[in-house]
Amino acid sequence: MRYTVLGSALAVLLAPLAAATPAHAANEVTLTMAGGVLYDSCATHDFTYSAALPAGYGPYWNMDVELVGPDGNVTSSAYIYGESRTGVGSILLCDSPNLPGTYTLRGSGEMRGPDYTYVPISAMQSTVTFRLPQTRTRLKAKPRRPAKGQVVRFVITSQDERPAGYFGTTYADVKLQAKRNGSWRTLDSTMTNDSGKVVVKARYSGRRTAVRAVTTGNSDRTGSTSRVIRFR
Template sequence: MRSVISAAVLALLPLSIVVSASTSSEAAAEGGSISARNVVLYTTCPNYEYGYNVVLPEWAVDWDMQVTLYGRDGLSAGSDYVSGPTSGVSEALACLEPGRYTIEAMVDAYDEYYNEYSFQLAPKSFTVRKARSRTTLQVSNNNPSRGDVVTMRGTVKDERPRGYFPTDFAKVVLEVYRAGRWQVSRGIYDYSNNRGRVVLKGRYLGEPISIRLRTKSDDSENWAGSVSRKVRLR
């Protein structure tokens, strides 16, 4: 009797080993990736577009994926829910600000009995920045006499998906270099017109001085401020 039982146990061992190996192989079959990209804020609250590719276990009959964007503070900044095709491009509902973010994705796979198995894709990081601006400066005379009025013509353009275009109603101020630093010249400023142009005037006091124009930006603007080249008046 003992020999029969022992033979039965030995006969079952290889079967147990095969089943265990098969389960491990299926569990290791899942994977995939998220593709993140850096973003320029051309608009105030753009959705975040990302790519994904999910590899499901062979036994999976259904799946879904929860995607979350996290800011530096660890709080959620946006999310998305994906199901259907296992690869493609999607958009997370988000309202992003300049800074660094992380995108994370949790996949839930379901077998024919709708048992759930979850796994996470490797997180990716990306940065968000404001669109840039460009400021130019041309002066009517860079060798004026004391008391002359100097006309300063500037242009402002901001970055957009297809290049740089004129910026209207941007505040442009005159800066002068004094005491080792750039200082705003009080009272000499204006706003750009619908062609991005601005004209400022100032009286030359007779001492050599460096000047430049600064385009100012606040939190309501999608673009960052900028400065022109410096011009030496002498």
């Protein structure tokens, strides 16, 4: 009788050890992306990863990585596989248009356990911000002190941001505007040439007025406004 009871007690004590399953704690992997400027509608962006797997797990693990856009849709994905705990991956952001704003980087996968079973793992969600290239608009007027009825020659220059700096924007939509009764009104809408410039001529009425130029923004770049030139 004592032998039977002791055997039953040992069985109860040993049973949980035999049936134990590998533990799983979320956020075993950290994903980081720098973000930046959406110069091209289709470009590759690097991200770094760092895995902190529990002792006894690995070295093999894998993960599907997704980049979720500001609109909530998955814009791109990547796959990590191997035994390196840290490294660099790349993700192709290719949409038309690419949306500026905050993106979310997330991931889910699995790691190999000590008994060659695979246990789920996940990545801590991180956010990254992308913006559109900016533009610059410049305005020059000649003459600066025109007589009443004299034609003024306005030179509008539009430039857009690129990796190496600002360069003339070809065929940018621009406007020449004058302020009347407290609001800006468009005098002329036109388009820049191959070098990002255009000349607009207007006859001076002789009254006090303020004039500016505007580059219209679109899905590829932001809009901008020039300095204001005042005629008295």
